[in-house]
Amino acid sequence: MTTLSHRLQTRLAGRTGRRLVIALPYLWLLVFFLAPFAIILKISLAETVTGVPPYTPFLEFAEETFVRVRASFDNYALLVREPIYFKAYLNSMRIAGIATAIALLIGYPMAYAITKAPPAWRVGLLLLVILPFWTSFLIRVYAWIGLLKNNGLINNALMAIGAIREPLPLLYNEFAMIVGLVYAYLPFMVLPLYATLVRLDWTLLEAALDLGRRPLGAFLAVTLPLSAPGAVAGSLLVFIPAVGEFVIPDLLGGAGTLMIGKVLWTEFFTNRDWPLASAVALVMLAILVLPIAVLQRRRGRAPDRGA
Amino acid sequence: MSTGADSQPRPWDASDRAPLVRIEDVSRAFDGVLAVVDVSLDVHEGEFFTLVGASGSGKTTLLRVLAGFERADRGRVLIGGADMAGVPPYARPVNMMFQSYALFPHMTVEDNVAFGLKQENLPRAEIRARVTEMLDLVRLAAFARRTPDQLSGGQRQRVALARSLAKHPKLLLLDEPLAALDRKLREETQFELVNIQERVGITFIMVTHDQDEAMTMSSRIAVMDHGRILQVGPPATIYEAPATRFVAEFIGAANVVEGRVLRREGDALVIRSEPCGADLVARHADDVPRDAAVAVAIRPEKIAVVPATNAGLNRLTGTVSEIGYLGGVSIYHVRLATGLTVRVQITNQARLSAPPLTWGEKVTLAWPPEAAVVLTR
Numbered sequence: 001m002t003t004l005s006h007r008l009q010t011r012l013a014g015r016t017g018r019r020l021v022i023a024l025p026y027l028w029l030l031v032f033f034l035a036p037f038a039i040i041l042k043i044s045l046a047e048t049v050t051g052v053p054p055y056t057p058f059l060e061f062a063e064e065t066f067v068r069v070r071a072s073f074d075n076y077a078l079l080v081r082e083p084i085y086f087k088a089y090l091n092s093m094r095i096a097g098i099a100t101a102i103a104l105l106i107g108y109p110m111a112y113a114i115t116k117a118p119p120a121w122r123v124g125l126l127l128l129v130i131l132p133f134w135t136s137f138l139i140r141v142y143a144w145i146g147l148l149k150n151n152g153l154i155n156n157a158l159m160a161i162g163a164i165r166e167p168l169p170l171l172y173n174e175f176a177m178i179v180g181l182v183y184a185y186l187p188f189m190v191l192p193l194y195a196t197l198v199r200l201d202w203t204l205l206e207a208a209l210d211l212g213r214r215p216l217g218a219f220l221a222v223t224l225p226l227s228a229p230g231a232v233a234g235s236l237l238v239f240i241p242a243v244g245e246f247v248i249p250d251l252l253g254g255a256g257t258l259m260i261g262k263v264l265w266t267e268f269f270t271n272r273d274w275p276l277a278s279a280v281a282l283v284m285l286a287i288l289v290l291p292i293a294v295l296q297r298r299r300g301r302a303p304d305r306g307a
Numbered sequence: 308m309s310t311g312a313d314s315q316p317r318p319w320d321a322s323d324r325a326p327l328v329r330i331e332d333v334s335r336a337f338d339g340v341l342a343v344v345d346v347s348l349d350v351h352e353g354e355f356f357t358l359v360g361a362s363g364s365g366k367t368t369l370l371r372v373l374a375g376f377e378r379a380d381r382g383r384v385l386i387g388g389a390d391m392a393g394v395p396p397y398a399r400p401v402n403m404m405f406q407s408y409a410l411f412p413h414m415t416v417e418d419n420v421a422f423g424l425k426q427e428n429l430p431r432a433e434i435r436a437r438v439t440e441m442l443d444l445v446r447l448a449a450f451a452r453r454t455p456d457q458l459s460g461g462q463r464q465r466v467a468l469a470r471s472l473a474k475h476p477k478l479l480l481l482d483e484p485l486a487a488l489d490r491k492l493r494e495e496t497q498f499e500l501v502n503i504q505e506r507v508g509i510t511f512i513m514v515t516h517d518q519d520e521a522m523t524m525s526s527r528i529a530v531m532d533h534g535r536i537l538q539v540g541p542p543a544t545i546y547e548a549p550a551t552r553f554v555a556e557f558i559g560a561a562n563v564v565e566g567r568v569l570r571r572e573g574d575a576l577v578i579r580s581e582p583c584g585a586d587l588v589a590r591h592a593d594d595v596p597r598d599a600a601v602a603v604a605i606r607p608e609k610i611a612v613v614p615a616t617n618a619g620l621n622r623l624t625g626t627v628s629e630i631g632y633l634g635g636v637s638i639y640h641v642r643l644a645t646g647l648t649v650r651v652q653i654t655n656q657a658r659l660s661a662p663p664l665t666w667g668e669k670v671t672l673a674w675p676p677e678a679a680v681v682l683t684r
Binding site: 203 | 376407423
């Protein structure tokens with residue numbers, strides 16, 4: 001009897017312990033994600049007024065007894081009606097997509113090379129990949145201005161060796177923006193790729209060679225599909241922040257670039273239209289979350305095949 | 308245990324036929340450490356050849372040199388008469404079965420087996436036919452659509468075999484093909500692998516650290532140690548006539564005692580053995596100079612326990628110190644007056660409730676001169 005009750009006790013204790021462990025991240029999400037999300041959602045349904053706060057309250061006391069909900073979808077309607085927002089979303093995704101593709105093309109060989117480097121070198125090489133994080137993000141973006149501007153390092157060097165006469169328009173355009181995005185987010189591509197590649201069983205590649213595939217064919221048939229999870233993870237880690245990026249388009253992209261992060265900033269700080277800015281933010285969230293949710297569901301359905 | 312290699316054709320004795328694989332003075336070092344040293348070896352068509360040795364003996368390196376994953380620092384490798392120098396793995400008429408099986412986890416069983424056939428521009432129907440043939444051969448037709456993680460260890464092993472045989476290579480290299488299987492399955496698979504080899508008629512070169520496996524499956528064995536081949540021969544020769552002390556001790560159990568040659572008596576040598584405290588007589592054809600240091604190897608099963616009154620050559624007396632009952636046989640450790648322990652194996656022919664010998668019993672051991680092997684190396 002004592003052993004039974006004891007066992008029951010430890011089991012209950014174990015269960016509460018487990019619940020606590022699970023509850024903590026949920027609590028974190030509730031306080032720091034769900035609550036702000038609800039506030040933004042609430043603001044997005046309000047109307048702009050001049051005052052503090054600069055929007056109408058969600059709940060209103062009417063005639064002292066009734067509580068009236070004031071919700072309007074005008075802001076969302078505006079997003080659909082005004083083509084500038086649609087264009088901004090589309091342009092953001094296009095730019096982020098190009099930056100992600102380039103980051104993948106640069107990041108994959110980098111991750112592959114680090115994996116293939118002698119083990120003693122790997123830590124050092126990985127350190128180099130994350131070294132930029134030791135410096136402020138803002139300073140690093142400003143540094144690119146110094147590199148790309150008309151009398152910047154690159155143009156001066158090219159003119160000095162006589163390759164060009166006029167400085168190339170490197171700054172304040174899409175090119176500069178993409179350079180900045182690729183540069184800033186490359187580590188997020190390299191690290192998950194490295195993590196998958198380093199766990200890859202290289203005898204699989206030997207087996208492919210042994211069965212008659214040339215090195216490139218073996219890479220395409222074995223290495224590439226088995227490192228796809230790392231490529232997907234890295235691409236998401238680059239694409240998602242790149243879509244909403246504000247600093248890089250603002251500093252490197254110039255006045256003409258239409259990116260959703262900049263639109264959001266303008267609505268919020270210049271126009272002081274908090275409700276519209278909130279709606280912009282929520283739509284962006286929906287655009288980003290939906291494809292990931294689909295992807296997750298697809299991966300959940302297919303059995304995990306190692307890698 | 309031997310497959311009775313003597314009754315089978317012996318292609319390695321036929322001097323008129325060129326060997327399928329010829330290894331000439333091959334050496335390979337890693338960071339200055341010699342893995343393979345001056346290895347020369349011929350393997351003939353249809354053989355089930357086994358490289359056996361402890362880990363680090365260079366057997367796997369030699370196999371990888373044959374596959375093309377390692378180059379030889381010195382020497383030549385010829386397969387089917389063609390020099391393999393500079394020929395990459397994908398261009399060699401050789402396939403390999405990996406110790407880890409190296410099955411592609413993102414492909415089904417049939418895609419794994421078809422992998423090697425797909426770049427050969429074969430018609431689809433032929434690829435399908437070949438895959439079916441291979442899966443039937445290893446009795447896995449019902450598992451064609453599964454992925455490797457849905458198979459047991461034994462099934463994965465057979466997929467690996469089917470995949471490596473699918474291209475009908477001239478030569479199949481097997482790197483510890485049975486090491487990952489549990490004991491029972493391993494013993495069954497030993498015979499299955501030999502049967503499959505005979506059916507497909509492909510030359511096998513296998514690497515194993517397991518001497519029983521080598522003995523059971525091979526037409527010939529090469530015993531390797533520290534990168535060198537010590538002896539090559541059919542299992543029975545390796546067992547009954549080991550060339551060196553290492554071979555005698557590595558293949559099967561052996562009592563190996565040191566001694567000095569006293570004199571020759573007919574076809575036998577008389578050897579004074581200090582550890583035995585006696586003069587031993589062993590048959591040995593080659594001349595050995597007087598007073599040369601030699602070793603005498605006697606297999607435990609060739610030693611008999613005889614009555615103390617029985618007189619003759621090679622008689623040692625001692626007391627039983629350990630008894631190991633293994634069912635079919637019993638192992639006795641007999642301690643001599645000199646302190647040397649001799650291992651004796653006796654077949655349990657009758658059903659006995661008590662062992663015929665007990666601890667502390669005084670026994671006399673005997674063996675005929677032809678049972679012992681004189682080892683000069």
